[in-house]
Amino acid sequence: MAEQAKSPGLARNLISQAGLVIAIVALANLAFLIVLDATQTRANPYLGILAWIVAPAILIFGLAVYFLGMLIERRRRRKRGAELAAFPVIDLNRRRTRIVAISSIVGIILFAIISAAGSYQAYHYTDSDAFCGTACHQVMHPEYTAYKLSPHARVGCVGCHIGSGATWFVKSKLSGSYQVYAALANKYPRPIPSPVKNLRPAQDTCEQCHWPEKFFGAQLKVFNHYAYDETSTPHEVRMLIKTGGGSPSGGLTAGIHWHMNIANEITYVATDEHRQQIPWVRMTDRRSGKVTEFLAEGSKLTPAQIAAAPKRRMDCVDCHNRPTHIYLSPDRAVDRALLAGTIDRALPYAKQQAVAVLAKDYGSTPEAMRAIATDFPSYYRKNYPSAPKASVDGAVATLQKIFTSTRFPEMRVDWRTHPDNVGHFMSLGCFRCHDDQHVSAGGKRISKECTVCHTVLAGTQANAQFEHPVDLGDLRAVNCADCHTGGGM
Ligand code: HEC
Numbered sequence: 001m002a003e004q005a006k007s008p009g010l011a012r013n014l015i016s017q018a019g020l021v022i023a024i025v026a027l028a029n030l031a032f033l034i035v036l037d038a039t040q041t042r043a044n045p046y047l048g049i050l051a052w053i054v055a056p057a058i059l060i061f062g063l064a065v066y067f068l069g070m071l072i073e074r075r076r077r078r079k080r081g082a083e084l085a086a087f088p089v090i091d092l093n094r095r096r097t098r099i100v101a102i103s104s105i106v107g108i109i110l111f112a113i114i115s116a117a118g119s120y121q122a123y124h125y126t127d128s129d130a131f132c133g134t135a136c137h138q139v140m141h142p143e144y145t146a147y148k149l150s151p152h153a154r155v156g157c158v159g160c161h162i163g164s165g166a167t168w169f170v171k172s173k174l175s176g177s178y179q180v181y182a183a184l185a186n187k188y189p190r191p192i193p194s195p196v197k198n199l200r201p202a203q204d205t206c207e208q209c210h211w212p213e214k215f216f217g218a219q220l221k222v223f224n225h226y227a228y229d230e231t232s233t234p235h236e237v238r239m240l241i242k243t244g245g246g247s248p249s250g251g252l253t254a255g256i257h258w259h260m261n262i263a264n265e266i267t268y269v270a271t272d273e274h275r276q277q278i279p280w281v282r283m284t285d286r287r288s289g290k291v292t293e294f295l296a297e298g299s300k301l302t303p304a305q306i307a308a309a310p311k312r313r314m315d316c317v318d319c320h321n322r323p324t325h326i327y328l329s330p331d332r333a334v335d336r337a338l339l340a341g342t343i344d345r346a347l348p349y350a351k352q353q354a355v356a357v358l359a360k361d362y363g364s365t366p367e368a369m370r371a372i373a374t375d376f377p378s379y380y381r382k383n384y385p386s387a388p389k390a391s392v393d394g395a396v397a398t399l400q401k402i403f404t405s406t407r408f409p410e411m412r413v414d415w416r417t418h419p420d421n422v423g424h425f426m427s428l429g430c431f432r433c434h435d436d437q438h439v440s441a442g443g444k445r446i447s448k449e450c451t452v453c454h455t456v457l458a459g460t461q462a463n464a465q466f467e468h469p470v471d472l473g474d475l476r477a478v479n480c481a482d483c484h485t486g487g488g489m
Pocket residue numbers: 129132133140143144147152155156157158159160161192193194195196197199317320321322323324325418
C-alpha cells in the first residue's frame with residue numbers, strides 16, 4: 001500500500017463513492033426491515049420480499065459498484081502512467097495497515113455470517129405459503145383462497161408442489177423466478193392452467209404423508225342434495241365407498257386404491273389438455289407380468305399413433321386433482337349452506353334462486369356483489385312479499401361469501417375451470433375409463449357397474465341400488481355430468 005499512502009486511495013472516485021452510498025443506505029434499510037419483520041406478528045408478504053430479497057440485492061449491487069469504481073480508477077491511473085504494482089503491498093508492521101487488515105477480516109466474516117443467515121431466510125421466505133399464495137396477490141388468489149378452506153390448509157404449498165431434495169428445489173426456484181417475472185410483467189395466463197405439467201410425482205409428495213398401504217375396506221360418505229323445487233326437498237345419498245386395495249398384504253386387494261397398488265401399473269394416453277378424453281389404457285400386473293390394453297370403442301387411434309403418443313402413469317393426482325384447490329360448484333355450495341342452515345330452507349325455491357344468482361357470469365367480483373344484493377331480494381319482494389327479511393338478508397350475505405371463495409372472474413376461475421376427477425357427478429371423473437366402452441383384445445371391459453366402486457345404504461338396507469329421483473332407465477347408459485353441470489337444473 002506504499003503508493004496508496006502517497007496518492008489518494010483507489011476508492012476515491014465518484015463511482016465507488018456512489019456505490020458506497022447505495023450499500024450504506026441498503027444496509028440501514030435492511031437492518032430496519034429485519035427488525036420490523038421480526039417484531040410484526042402478522043407477516044406482510046411485501047415486507048418479506050423487501051427484507052430478504054430486494055434489500056440484500058441492492059446491498060450487493062452497491063458493493064459491486066464500489067469495486068467496479070476501483071477497477072476503473074486503477075485502469076485510468078495506469079493509462080496516465082502511474083506506477084501501480086500488480087497487487088497491493090501489505091506491510092503488517094505498519095500500524096495503519098494492521099488496523100485496516102484486521103477490520104477487513106472481521107468485516108468479511110461478519111458479512112459472510114449475515115449473508116448466510118440472509119440466504120437461509122430468503123430460502124425459507126420464498127418457500128412460505130405467504131410468498132407462494134399472496135405475494136403475487138391476484139395471480140394465485142383463487143388457488144390460495146380455495147387452499148385456505150380445504151382439508152390441506154395446514155400443509156405448506158411446497159409440501160405438494162416441491163417436496164424435499166435439492167433437484168426439485170433448484171427446479172422450482174428456476175421456474176419460480178420466471179413466474180415472479182411473469183407476474184410482475186403481467187404476462188401470466190388467466191386462468192393458470194391445469195394439469196400442472198411438471199408437477200412432482202406423487203410418490204415424493206402425497207405419499208410422504210399418506211401411506212398407500214393403509215388403504216383397505218370401505219368408507220361411509222354422505223352426500224346431501226337439495227332439489228330445485230319449491231321446498232328444496234332434501235335428498236340424502238349414503239354410500240359405502242370402497243377405498244381399499246392399496247396393498248396385497250392387507251388381505252383384500254380389491255377397491256379403489258387398487259390402482260395405486262405397488263403391484264399394479266396403469267398407463268394411459270389422453271388426447272386433450274385436461275386429460276378428460278382417454279382413448280387408450282394399459283394395465284400391467286407386475287407380479288404375473290400380464291399386460292392388458294384397453295381401447296375405447298370408436299377410437300380412431302392407430303397402433304402407430306398410440307406408440308408415438310405421450311403416456312402418463314396414473315398416480316394419486318389423476319384422481320385427486322383437487323385435493324386442496326377446490327372450487328365448489330354453485331349447486332354443491334348451496335347444498336352445503338342449506339345443510340348448515342346459513343341459507344333458510346323455509347324460503348320458497350331457496351335452492352333454485354340461490355344457484356341461479358351464483359351461477360350467472362359477472363365481469364368482476366364487485367359487480368357480482370352488487371347483483372347478488374339486488375337480484376336475490378327482488379325475486380322475493382316480487383313473488384313472496386311475506387318472506388322474512390332476516391332470512392333474505394342472511395342468504396344474501398352467505399351467497400356473497402360463497403361467491404368470493406369459489407368464483408374469481410378476474411382470473412377466470414370457477415368450478416368449470418378444472419374438472420374434478422374423483423367421482424363422476426359433475427365431470428366424467430372415473431367414467432373417463434370406467435364407461436363400459438374400453439375393451440381389451442380379449443373382450444374385457446373397464447366396468448361401469450355401480451357396485452364396483454360403492455354400495456348405497458338406504459334405510460337399514462345395504463347393497464341397495466341408487467334410485468334416481470327422475471326415471472332415467474338404465475343409469476349405466478348415461479353420464480351424470482351431461483345433466484348435472486353444477487350450475488342449476
Ligand atoms: C395437498 C397438496 C397441495 C397443496 C398443499 C397445494 N397444492 Fe397447488 N396443486 C395441487 C395439485 C394436485 C394441483 C393440480 C395438479 C394437476 O391438476 O395437474 C395443484 C395446482 C396448483 C396450481 C395450478 C392451477 C390449478 O388450480 O390447478 C397453482 C397455481 C397452485 N396449485 C398453487 C398453489 C399454492 C400457491 C399453494 C399454497 C398456498 C398450493 N398450491 C398448495 C396440490 C397442492
